[in-house]
Amino acid sequence: MLSEEKVSSEKSKKFDPARRQVIIALGSAIVALGVGYAIGYLTKPVEKVTTTITKTITQTVTQTVTAAPPSLTTTPAPTLEYPELSDVARRAVLGVKKLIASGVVPKGATLRILHVAGSKDQLEKAIELWSKYVPEINVELVTMGTEPDVYTKAMSEAVTKTGAYDIITIFSTWLGDMVEAGLAKDLTEYFNKYDPGYTGPCAPIEPLGSYVTLYKGRRYALDIDSDVFTLTYRKDLLNDPKYKEEFKAMYGYDLKVPDTWEEVINIAEFFTNLKLTSPRGGKVWGAYFYVEPAFAAYITWTNIFLEAGGIPFDLETMDPKIDSPEGRYAFNILLKLKPYMPPEAISAAWADLYDKYIHGESVLTAAWPSLTKMAISSPDSVVKEVTGTALMPGVKLEIGGNPTIIRASPNPVNWVGIVSNYSKYPEVGYLFLQFMSAPDIGLEVVLSGVILDLFRMCWFTDPKYKAKAVTGYGEDFVDHYLDAIKISYPDFIIRGGPEYASKLTTAVNAVVAGTMDPETALSTVAADWDSITKRYGRDSQLEAWKALAQLFPEPIKSAWKAKGYVK
């Protein structure tokens, strides 16, 4: 036994060095593999990008030459197929069928859409209709809880370039960021090839149709929504003969839907002082306009500022121009309105405005179209029959020697669809968006939920569509909303747009809350804006701002001229 153990121990001693060598060699190989893999992995994204770009270019060239479909001449002519569909939707369906037939996209391929939870119903409707016509291509929804989650995911995708999403629905405000981060694909070629109906009587209403889809003159998005603010008011209170009489005695003019912000202050003061009580026992406030801290405070301030003739940035230098008389005027109006607005306007989330209005606790307010939808359809609403819609109040200016009321409507958010540059099937992604925003399909989608709203002209003018639109929004709203869109202006759709807006929101909220004075707020925001501009490059930002400024509505442009901001 002993001798056997000795032999074995000697054997093991004998073999040890060799075994160690083998193990060390193996270990080195594993380490080398690991390091090699790590290096390969780190360099991988660069290679991937190159491949993607090469493929895209190849496909583009091939399609241009063989299928030769440039511009409208190559648009597939309406055929007898799918006669029930609008031309826009039909072109989308036929386009996909052609791509499947030519092998560009395989049958059974799946598109993934990243979107916010609030639009789920409407996107599900779009998918349901799509599946009816294009069952070969599946569509999956990747739902995010809140809007900032979508932005975060989209920016992560822009950095990691995984191709996880083919389509992303975003705030139009983020479009500049998505393009500059390399995520949003330039869709100009597809616009020309498939014609999504952006001209003619059923086009998206201008200037909205242009400013939410164009960036530096190129199309990067398809419109799927509009978010233009209107003045929402209590018809019963403004038309009450007793109040009319008392109001006239107090202010010297008739109680009516306000034309200017100065009139809004008077009406708000009048109704607040009446100390009315809502059916649920809450106080009725004269006004409720957004001044909340999370994101919406900039909306009200910017509206007054622009109507007063203010311009956010200089058109020659990109210097911030908000530290100006117009900026002070906007703060002045908000501070005068403050005593007649519920204190929660300063602290609560944006939805509080909805809650108070539908429960009869504010007289004048302004919000997205969904406020009206909710006011006329929510089972909790106590203002179903008494909700009126009008254009946003304006500011009286001297234009060409004539006193003129300048009115404009904010269009904050406005969801649009972009196609990812890293999508495997970008063309199909585009065609899905064209399908879901077509005149016929789009209206069905809009009417199937809350977040996405009316944006095509014919939905207001063509009786066949208008009748449907009225069922969702009421006649009064549909009549006024078209005019509101015509004077709507875009968010800051330039690179860093959300940051410009956020800095302003924080300052506006601080001023109204009383923790900052208007002078400090204006100079602070101007400095912050300038540093954002510097960070992204003044020339590039100026180019984007100049392109965007051209798309502002005429009343604002004329005010800029009157104030000497534009030659």
Add this chain to the structure above:
Amino acid sequence: MPEKPPRSIKILSSLPLNLLLNGILIVPFIIMIYLAFLKWSPLMSINWWEAPFIGVANFQRALSDSRFIEALERTALFVVIVVPLELFLGLLLAYIMQNPFRGKRFIISLLIYPLMLPPVVVATVFYLFFQPYGPVNNIFLQYIIGPRALDIHWFLNPNLAFTTIVIADVWQWTPFMFLIMYSGLSAVPKRLVEAAEVLGASEWTIFWRIRLPLIRPLISIAVILRSLEAFKVFDYVYVMTGGGPGTSTESISLYIYRLAILYSDISYAAAVSLIVLAIIIVASYFAIKILVGRR
């Protein structure tokens, strides 16, 4: 006795885990340090490794960024307020629970319950509590000061808004202190207490001279752990005040979140994070030295 495995085997067998852990922890950290010296944002249309090197410009910017400095001071104030409060309440509760009584187990379970809730849920509940017509005004304060209570707007006044965040945090994290103090006090040898009683020491003297010194190491650990956690306060601020009114309740974590996520200002966010990290390391070092080192 089996032969010890050679060192190379040990190294090799732990290699995959080391690679994984270092890959997950160290590599991103190194990238973050590198980013802090660059001028980069995802919006700049370039990859981060192609971004221009700007030296310490981001750090200089932070030192002149009043919003950053205010957020830092505010967060430090928050820590200084909530940690002693939680310690005091936790210790008090733990002391009370030392005595046997009927239903003690049930009450301890109840006391620990807030710890099990996600902070975002606690924040939402407290946000609703402090609404003008919420239970705090409508029931509690109305009982004390009458109908005037309904005019108190907790989230409009910076000090009141800050107070609501403190209350929410204290409510949720006092149980953490309680648990540690309770286990510490329970472990104090009975013979020492009994000996002191025999010698005629008062309850207060026993607590002050015997129990407290014996659990001092635990108190130090609890204070350090809780301070580190409190410095990262985010959920309550984000949900209850959004940092408002204005930026008057913005914590450092919320500010960094906004820089990185909302403003896509990644390089600057990395620099600010590193400054905060350095401050926490220095503060922790001195805290450990003062609290634990005295042993």
